[in-house]
Amino acid sequence: MSVAAIANMGRMARWKPNARGRLEQAALELFRERGYARTTVEEIAARAGLTERTFFRYFPDKREVLFWGSGALQKTIVDAIAGAPEPAAPLDAVAAGLEATASVLQRGREYARTRQALIADNAELRERELIKLRSLATAIADALRRRGIPEPAASLAAEAGIAILKVAYERWIGDNKPRSLSHHLRESLDELKALTASTSTAIGRSHPARVTRRRRQARA
């Protein structure tokens, strides 16, 4: 998320030379050295050569150092959905939104790895991440409804988009090969298509004897 951050740093230059970037850098160093929970805002500011007051000019709290780019990310996705060519299937519009993210996020896999490890390690950070993702799902569903997509298609396409993004992002971070986030997004969407195509039944009609054959067809 903070990769969007890096792109935005220029904007702050007139205010304080790259204060946000310095604070973020200092915070990441300290989080790695002594853990997120044991690092204080005072220490972050000191390491960056700035004051606590300056810290709070850029971040409402310590958690937001790891999440402040998510607003820009959400806007990127929503704008790309709004701008997707008409007509587009709901999930194609969502795919266009996710693709726009990829071009922002894929610049910083090392940062993404560090950040994700910090989040995985701390309950407060996991909560904040879940809330940001929930906000993103709501924003995507809203963007789809503005395109005239009815319910439940809008909500389901939004949830499917979050599912694809989550899985692709995790696989991208864990990937040892230099494949882009775009690659993993594409793969996750294809996998989701194969998964839904291979269901032999709807819920309540589960007699999956025919499944294997269908699955083979779907993957062919």
Added chain:
Amino acid sequence: MSVAAIANMGRMARWKPNARGRLEQAALELFRERGYARTTVEEIAARAGLTERTFFRYFPDKREVLFWGSGALQKTIVDAIAGAPEPAAPLDAVAAGLEATASVLQRGREYARTRQALIADNAELRERELIKLRSLATAIADALRRRGIPEPAASLAAEAGIAILKVAYERWIGDNKPRSLSHHLRESLDELKALTASTSTAIGRSHPARVTRRRRQARA
């Protein structure tokens, strides 16, 4: 969630006559009367004619009054996935899990509505709900991997299952007709199938001009 609760109340009988049920009932009354945030554990216990100590024997904190059934719910889903006939497509196994939930949850739509309104109104409760859903997604993916389903199919099928459950549950709660949760689960799965089937493209191929180049890259 607490509908599973109601089913379990009998078990408590020898311990304290329906203490959990009385505490839950008292809590819901108070939450409705004065709001979740302004209700104390002391007041809940008093209304139920029990002590605070008894409250904490049943619930680790005030939030859990609204979530204590989620462990049983998760177990129901995981067991149903484990017990789905072999072979089953991943999403069919998930569907079997969700269907098992439906038979538990659909007994209490009024309760579900009240509970959901309380959660929507309070940030702490929304956080707890997101964490429970995350735990459920992880448990579903684990159950699928134990069936031999590889990644990323297991994670994606789990996320798709959560998407279906969330949308179906919301629609069931908001439905004015007496249609079951099963009905809405079926409808959401069908809708998700339609959504993925209707994508004309995978991610990165949504702009016709870029199609040929991307496809070539993807196949390389």
